[in-house]
Amino acid sequence: xxxxxxxxxxxxxxxxxxxxxxxxxxxxxxxxxxxxxxxxxxxxxxxxxxxxxxxxxxxxxxxxxxxxxxxxxxxxxxxxxxxxxxxxxxxxxxxxxxxxxxxxxxxxxxxxxxxxxxxxxxxxxxxxxxxxxxxxxxxxxxxxxxxxxxxxxxxxxxxxxxxxxxxxxxxxxxxxxxxxxxxxxxxxxxxxxxxxxxxxxxxxxxxxxxxxxxxxxxxxxxxxxxxxxxxxxxxxxxxxxxxxxxxxxxxxxxxxxxxxxxxxxxxxxxxxxxxxxxxxxxxxxxxxxxxxxxxxxxxxxxxxxxxxxxxxxxxxxxxxxxxxxxxxxxxxxxxxxxxxxxxxxxxxxxxxxxxxxxx
Amino acid sequence: xxxxxxxxxxxxxxxxxxxxxxxxxxxxxxxxxxxxxxxxxxxxxxxxxxxxxxxxxxxxxxxxxxxxxxxxxxxxxxxxxxxxxxxxxxxxxxxxxxxxxxxxxxxxxxxxxxxxxxxxxxxxxxxxxxxxxxxxxxxxxxxxxxxxxxxxxxxxxxxxxxxxxxxxxxxxxxxxxxxxxxxxxxxxxxxxxxxxxxxxxxxxxxxxxxxxxxxxxxxxxxxxxxxxxxxxxxxxxxxxxxxxxxxxxxxxxxxxxxxxxxxxxxxxxxxxxxxxxxxxxxxxxxxxxxxxxxxxxxxxxxxxxxxxxxxxxxxxxxxxxxxxxxxxxxxxxxxxxxxxxxxxxxxxxxxxxxxxxxxxxxxxxxxxxxxx
Numbered sequence: 001x002x003x004x005x006x007x008x009x010x011x012x013x014x015x016x017x018x019x020x021x022x023x024x025x026x027x028x029x030x031x032x033x034x035x036x037x038x039x040x041x042x043x044x045x046x047x048x049x050x051x052x053x054x055x056x057x058x059x060x061x062x063x064x065x066x067x068x069x070x071x072x073x074x075x076x077x078x079x080x081x082x083x084x085x086x087x088x089x090x091x092x093x094x095x096x097x098x099x100x101x102x103x104x105x106x107x108x109x110x111x112x113x114x115x116x117x118x119x120x121x122x123x124x125x126x127x128x129x130x131x132x133x134x135x136x137x138x139x140x141x142x143x144x145x146x147x148x149x150x151x152x153x154x155x156x157x158x159x160x161x162x163x164x165x166x167x168x169x170x171x172x173x174x175x176x177x178x179x180x181x182x183x184x185x186x187x188x189x190x191x192x193x194x195x196x197x198x199x200x201x202x203x204x205x206x207x208x209x210x211x212x213x214x215x216x217x218x219x220x221x222x223x224x225x226x227x228x229x230x231x232x233x234x235x236x237x238x239x240x241x242x243x244x245x246x247x248x249x250x251x252x253x254x255x256x257x258x259x260x261x262x263x264x265x266x267x268x269x270x271x272x273x274x275x276x277x278x279x280x281x282x283x284x285x286x287x288x289x290x291x292x293x294x295x296x297x298x299x300x301x302x303x304x305x306x307x308x309x310x311x312x313x314x315x316x317x318x319x320x321x322x323x324x325x326x327x328x329x330x331x332x333x334x335x336x337x338x339x340x341x342x343x344x345x346x347x348x349x350x351x352x353x354x355x356x357x358x359x
Numbered sequence: 360x361x362x363x364x365x366x367x368x369x370x371x372x373x374x375x376x377x378x379x380x381x382x383x384x385x386x387x388x389x390x391x392x393x394x395x396x397x398x399x400x401x402x403x404x405x406x407x408x409x410x411x412x413x414x415x416x417x418x419x420x421x422x423x424x425x426x427x428x429x430x431x432x433x434x435x436x437x438x439x440x441x442x443x444x445x446x447x448x449x450x451x452x453x454x455x456x457x458x459x460x461x462x463x464x465x466x467x468x469x470x471x472x473x474x475x476x477x478x479x480x481x482x483x484x485x486x487x488x489x490x491x492x493x494x495x496x497x498x499x500x501x502x503x504x505x506x507x508x509x510x511x512x513x514x515x516x517x518x519x520x521x522x523x524x525x526x527x528x529x530x531x532x533x534x535x536x537x538x539x540x541x542x543x544x545x546x547x548x549x550x551x552x553x554x555x556x557x558x559x560x561x562x563x564x565x566x567x568x569x570x571x572x573x574x575x576x577x578x579x580x581x582x583x584x585x586x587x588x589x590x591x592x593x594x595x596x597x598x599x600x601x602x603x604x605x606x607x608x609x610x611x612x613x614x615x616x617x618x619x620x621x622x623x624x625x626x627x628x629x630x631x632x633x634x635x636x637x638x639x640x641x642x643x644x645x646x647x648x649x650x651x652x653x654x655x656x657x658x659x660x661x662x663x664x665x666x667x668x669x670x671x672x673x674x675x676x677x678x679x680x681x682x683x684x685x686x687x688x689x690x691x692x693x694x695x696x697x698x699x700x701x702x703x704x705x706x707x708x709x710x711x712x713x714x715x716x717x718x719x720x721x722x723x724x725x726x727x728x729x730x731x
Contacts, residue, residue: 108474169600
């Protein structure tokens with residue numbers, strides 16, 4: 001039986017935490033009339049503005065059981081076609097995530113494009129119910145990063161499908177954005193690193209920049225580089241674009257990676273330096289940026305090697321370039337160990353072109 | 360009976376495309392990756408080569424018997440003692456194929472859209488609609504095929520081109536995993552091109568000659584291009600291991616595409632409508648073809664073809680309800696259909712052609728196809 005859209009509860013966001021032996025799932029459900037008013041700037045009734053959504057919680061041993069339990073508290077059918085984000089708590093990410101991902105991918109109602117985020121040091125529900133400024137709700141705010149032209153370098157958004165693919169593919173692991181809330185302000189502050197379908201650690205903001213540079217996902221942004229020996233002075237590089245070229249090489253029967261990253265942008269600010277007119281000042285800024293980015297990328301790689309999780313897809317490159325070596329070493333089963341021991345050679349080239357509208 | 364020139368060469372080509380486009384379009388990458396792994400693309404190239412050879416042989420055979428379809432010249436070549444039982448076997452096999460085509464369609468509709476509608480209702484409604492168009496005869500089917508083929512081909516092609524924005528060349532890069540897995544995969548997934556066998560039926564209704572042969576090869580080329588685009592999209596977006604786990608890898612790729620705008624924003628729905636029309640076309644051609652074949656096998660008057668639509672339709676409904684679930688369709692029915700496809704597009708036409716040449720039956724194919 002077809003159901004009219006006005007008879008559906010549209011779920012826009014979900015958050016899940018683990019209880020004693022059950023999953024606790026919070027559903028963010030849109031109030032269509034209020035959502036329409038808030039998006040068109042129309043009156044919302046005066047006084048304190050009512051949020052254009054409400055949340056309900058339900059528990060269950062599985063995702064479907066939790067939905068069934070939630071349905072008992074709603075007068076209309078639940079509709080997941082417009083689900084935008086799924087926030088998971090650290091506990092779920094460490095223990096139940098494989099079962100949940102499998103269940104979500106099987107569900108024809110849930111879009112494979114749903115963004116996955118991991119709540120860091122707080123419950124997933126807290127993230128979902130936060131009220132970010134200039135956004136209808138947390139779900140809209142979090143997905144807005146995908147639509148921005150100048151996505152900050154610390155953003156690492158992962159879709160349900162990307163996670164599933166990496167999970168199912170030998171030699172690939174997945175990451176997801178980590179998110180925190182402080183006084184109702186939501187911030188993406190790095191990445192959660194998975195091994196298999198379980199959370200094994202975190203990348204901080206700087207390490208996430210390194211990850212995005214390595215995987216060609218650095219989509220513009222700013223990098224602030226402190227002067228060596230003078231942490232109060234900075235070079236700010238802006239409008240940055242990057243491209244990374246990773247080549248796996250076999251050295252004495254072990255794997256090494258030659259990583260070349262080219263970074264191009266403009267100078268936003270230089271403090272504590274000579275005149276930006278002088279060519280040597282540009283070269284000095286480029287040198288500083290090069291060393292800083294090299295350090296950042298190496299730090300990211302060291303962290304990932306320490307965690308034993310290749311979320312960079314380097315394994316896929318090795319598999320395709322050296323299929324025989326891959327087979328002989330049975331890296332389908334244990335690529336992460338080889339990744340952990342791989343030698344990483346990082347080369348950075350930077351080019352700063354302009355310095356803005358004034359001399 | 361000489362069928363005369365009832366469809367044009369374009370309609371003939373369109374019927375070949377329509378016959379092939381609807382069956383296995385969204386599932387064949389799964390079968391290829393399951394059997395050939397990282398060599399899925401090599402397996403598909405092998406399918407293309409087999410299909411091209413089959414098309415050459417079928418055209419040469421059909422050209423020897425202008426104005427007569429396979430149901431007529433098969434018993435003449437083999438003799439009725441061998442020909443009629445063989446035709447009965449082919450009728451049963453193709454009715455089974457029709458049933459499975461309808462079942463795949465019904466499964467997709469019932470898992471993706473109408474989850475509360477019984478499978479039986481979707482299946483029966485489909486067969487009823489198909490039977491009505493088949494009743495109207497080949498001219499209607501030909502015109503319908505031209506329209507549906509163009510719409511479906513362009514829609515699916517354009518949308519899969521959009522999907523290439525998520526394409527990863529490293530993931531898509533094929534690896535050679537050995538001859539056996541490639542051959543096994545090609546044989547298992549041959550169903551995706553077996554619709555070309557309609558050539559042996561529809562050729563008789565065309566003017567014949569070089570133009571018709573060329574139309575058939577253009578149709579095959581177009582099909583091959585679209586199918587390889589779908590396979591490459593799936594290989595580069597999902598990757599081999601994930602593609603092995605997806606029942607409908609083609610549908611997943613479509614679901615990943617976000618196209619802004621108001622007209623084609625709902626790409627899934629748009630594709631579903633065109634694909635439904637395409638399946639409808641496939642089933643119509645099949646139902647009509649089997650009914651015609653049955654009439655010829657038992658030497659009935661050609662006017663009786665319409666009456667065979669009802670038993671063939673009911674038989675296909677029975678076959679469609681046969682598999683327990685979708686996995687049974689994929690694991691059991693599709694390899695059988697692929698085998699039937701290989702036998703009916705390559706093995707039987709090759710044997711018939713050789714016998715016809717040795718016995719000097721029919722006209723010289725050189726004169727008809729314009730070969731130099």
